[in-house]
Amino acid sequence: MSKRWIGLVVVLWVTACSPIDPKLKQYLVEGERLYVLHCSNCHQRDGQGLRRVYPPLAGSDYLKENLPRVICSMKYGLQGEIIVNGIMYNQAMPGVPSLTELELAEIATYLYNSWGTQTGLIDARRIGPLLDSCARPRPRR
Template sequence: MRISLALAGMLLAFSCAPKASNEENTLAQISDPEVMQYAIPGKALYESHCANCHQSDGRGLGKLIPPLRDADYFKESVHRSAWIIRNGQSGEITVNGQKFDQAMPPNPTLKPLEIAQIATYLYNIWGMKEGIITSSDTESYLREKPEGY
């Protein structure tokens, strides 16, 4: 009797446990193990340095902070995104037809590898498949201002 009650309790616990979905667990969308080597630490770095404003789901904060998820401005240029992560941004931008004018602070302490990991994570979730954005790519991006910045 005790064994069957324990089994029933375990079944109930597992059937009621929250299920990871692609919405919640964006790392589940990445199947390439090499990309995962960058994306796993990139997710942690994103959550530490970016998610407070852009949110964990990348949808931003209403009309104050622009989204990254499904954002034309973000998708346009990995170079510009890496530059903004390091150097911040001020002035008006248009994202998906909506204007934003909240300054983003710089992250000067992030190393090129860390920026590469954040970019690799972000550019390989929410339906994007950019692949690895390497540290050397990022170093190159950081040496030269992107066009239109």
Template sequence: MISRWLRLGGTAVLLGVLATGCFTERKNEGARLYKQTCANCHGEQGQGLRRLIPPLAGADYLKQHRAELPCLIRRGYKGQMVVNGVDYNQVMPGNEPLTDSQITNILNYIQTAWGNKGEVYTIREVSQQLGACNGSDGQ
């Protein structure tokens, strides 16, 4: 009986280790994708660039425009934007090659990095919001 429990316990530990290994590549995907696609403009710490590029760290815009953020990442943005009471009016390029899943990971990274305490997104939510700008790829 004891050896059976040890085998079951060992199997459970092994499955846990294997499952963890399956997800390690995706664990930091949001941070990795942010660094690749967003940090050049918004900064490594989401600080933005003076009055040219808005910050993401502590940005009131994230909460006020939650439903628009997936389309903003997919399609980009042109025109005036107010973040933390400061006017910005630069062009933000879109990221068409990103999948819905990748956009979800970027948004969740931004929502929880640099002291931000935003509500995380689900992929279903992001795909639905991307439908508003014909931007969902279903992935």
């Protein structure tokens, strides 16, 4: 076999066996788009936040430990004192109530698989139960 053929076989083999799950890829692409649209004004494109006003998402211990609260705050907002990597923040973050469960999952997947973290896909089916855990009174029927 010529060198070219060997090269081609190797490329095909690597492509076929590479672990990039198309669903994960799709979530990451959409998640990044939505992040830029809804979040990067404050938290910045690189997730570093802004001084003591907007906390960082990149390397955030709060983000790592509080998936349910992170999902809830994207939709319903967040306020009151929080501590991120040892620094206290106390500003109101507005929620984006129009975000769907799929969009929340895509943004969360982006957050939890960027800037050095790799947690894998956060499936849209997980979001409903997490939203139910938000301490937010539901409208009565």
